[in-house]
Amino acid sequence: MRLTDYSSFYSRFVTSVYFTDEAAGSPALARAIERLRDVPFKRVKGKDDIPPADRKRETLFLTTGRGKTVTACPGSKGHLCCNYLTIDLYGGCPIGCTYCILRSYLNFAPVTVNVDTGAVCREIERIAAADPGRPLRLGTGETGDSLFFDPLFDLSRDLVERCALFPNVSLELKTKTDFVDHLLGIERKGGAVIAFSLNPQVLIDSEEPFANGLDDRLAAAGRALAAGYRVAFHFDPVIRVPGWDDMYGAVADRLAAFPAERVAWISLGTVRYPKELLGRLGERPYLFDEFFPSRDGKFRYLQPVRVSMYRSLADRIAQAVDAPVYMCMESPAVWRRVFGNPPSKIESLCGIFIPTM
């Protein structure tokens, strides 16, 4: 979907916008005011000044990042982390995936938007310049969808342009939307990667209420590719529903349409949740499968089940496209069983798993 009428599209998701003094002069705020004509914008000292009635997902809170805005992905105890740096740009997300981990992390319901890309860029520059030979992966998609609100604020543009100055930096914008068009015209894309989370359409329909469909996402990946971006794909979470292997296999087959050398990476991760999230997940059919606590305390399918799922999906992907495939937050035991080695010993993954900070 190409967004043209912002006001009518976002009116479902945004009913009020609050901004701090620091965010007041930012171009992102000006853009949002222009594009959300029917939404009230109010200035506040801080998030505590947002009235209780507006402390909800349909409220945006525009601010400038306090403290560190680029941080190492926290990873998971006993599990191998891909050494990713996360950028806090959008905190919170209206897509409403039933399995979303943010339900347990973010207790401040309004979506927080850090409009100060200057500070983020300076921080990236500092890290990138500190060791120019070391590949650096960072992304904005850990605390919310990278692109859902981006057509409104156009924040990713600054990051793409700034990161393009550093050949060792891969900036990943991860999304379940097809909102890429505002980024296509950026001249210097450098190592930017536009990444799409993929699921079979039946699961998108049942578990990802406000996400774009699979066809839209793959079409957007095609547009991003044609415009000169590298793309990436995330099969995460893989959910074991009856017939899951055929369904996911069919999605994997569609990756054959993408030239391998332009697919930066593909990640796999089976559905998982921390115990405290269970009560907030509602009653989804997939939660009645067998889950057991792993070493990091998160609940996952039994290890042999995961191993067989990963093997089957990785094989199917390999038949479609010869791109680096890794598993997100998996244990060394699973790595050895699926790929024969930990990632540090797999050549195609060296750039992905090198420690970054």
Place this chain on the structure above:
Amino acid sequence: MCLYPLEKLRTLSRAFDLFEPGVRDWAPLVASGLVPPLPVAGDELVWGFPLLEAAERSGLCELACVELASGGRASHLEAALRLENRRGAYSLSEQARVYGFLARAGMTGDPEKLTVIAGLLTAQAPAAWLKTMGEFVSLPDGIGRLVAEDVLDLKTASRVRSLSGAFFERLEREKSRFSFSERREISLLLWEISRRDRLTRAATESLADELFSLPDPRPRLRVLRYPEYTKLAGRLAGLTAGLDRDGIAVRPPDGFEGDEFFFSFTAASPAVYARRLAALKNFEDEIDRLFELL
């Protein structure tokens, strides 16, 4: 302060009769004459219903009362709670009655009044208390009673409420057979199985019957709820049965998560030690199958 005949007090409205009567034994105080005055507002007795009954039983004809200035029903409820003075010790049923009183008076949407009243009742924050009460009062009668009687906790009861009334009646009848956490586990596992397998009400009830006929239903429930894990554990037991007979225990990593098995044995003599080693040596033929379990 003035004296009210008991006959008159008995005719006053009981809208504020919200608390369980047997919590305090008023008889000794009545007998010694140390009775606090009862608050009265118009035609309503605001607090002291069990005290009134104790006074009647002891043959008193009148009681000292204080007529409350009109401050509205919220302030009268506040006075009643202050006199009751049992913050954190009210049963869920009592709290639900207070909640009902607030709802009928249209006060649940008034943050100020709610904060005062909830603060006198519970340590929960007002919003959390409202949520708890909403959940509790929405439970069907039979299940609500189980929660009120501490047979099940509110969270579990809310989750498994779609189980049939017959199951809850059975659980109540047989409550003394199981501990609190056992009842919780039985309810949750049965509910999960019935949801997963989309069992009809009749099928769930017949499964519950079968389970309650067992001395401890939980092992059977776990097998039904976790068939894959059960199969894995069974395959491990089958593979290592010979070692077990030879005195060697084989333990998988916790939850079959990891890649190391733990072999252990004891030996009281060189001969036993040699036998154990020989058994381990023989097991080499099976070792690949063992590691394939992970």
